[in-house]
Amino acid sequence: MITKEMIDRINFLYHKSKSEGLTEEEKLEQLKLRREYIKEIRNRVKQQLDNIEFVDQHECSDDCCHHHHSR
Template sequence: MITDKDIERINELYRKSKTPEGLTPEEKEEQMCLRGEYIASIRRNLKSQLDTITIQKEDGTLVNLKERHQEKYGN
């Protein structure tokens, strides 16, 4: 899980990357890892939200998006 401290560090590394001295190889690696964790966290949150959405078809039936996805793709 990504924390506020992690986001603060991502921003700090970004600001440093824009300075003339730039990032060290270790900091570049840290930045890549933190960004990867951040993106994974965003994807998990989005999937969680989409899994709870229910849509109503024209005939009035309700379909949960998670169930619909599982029926269509078997995941």
């Protein structure tokens, strides 16, 4: 789970890396945090995509608001 503390730490390490540089330990921490963050975002996107329900266009009635005309 992405927490506010995790995001704060990622941002802190980013700004420190630009201003004064990071120690090797901080570089490893930054890498680990970024990987966790990206993994969580991917999981959220996957969950959203898995919940998409496709509707067959032929199920629409004549007064449907969508346009399914062939071009």
